[in-house]
Amino acid sequence: MPITRQPHRFLDLRRIRFPVNALLSISHRVSGMGLVLLLPLPIYLFDSAVHSPQGFNAAQALLAQGWVRLALTLFLWGLLHHLASGLRCLLIDLDIGVELKSALGSARALLWLSPLLLLFSAWVVCA
Secondary structure, eight states, rough: OOOOOOOOOOTTTTTTOOOHHEEEEEHHHHHHHHHHTTTTTHOOOOOOHHHOHHHHHHHHHTSSSSSHHHHHHHHHHHHHHHHHHHHHHHHHHTSSSOOOHHHHHHHHHHHHHHHHHHHHHHHHHHH
């Protein structure tokens, strides 16, 4: 008697409840990808600002645009979030906070800290 295979079911990612550590891992990877994609903008702004007085004025005019401020805010948030999450991973590699309760607590704390880092980034860029 041949074995019949069940058809594949549609996987609805919105209904899956990820563990806190998985959410932090995903956000760490997303922030790292954002850093790589947005890195040319601050490099270009810095290069043009230190190159000549006209370049400084051009960089200053570019910084007045809303999309540039948004991109720099996201870059700074990604940098701070990636740094904090990376330090957490390093501490876990050093066997600090490896127990389940402390690992979940640090992951939750970092996920709650992330919006505060975003607000801080927006305040720094827009002030």
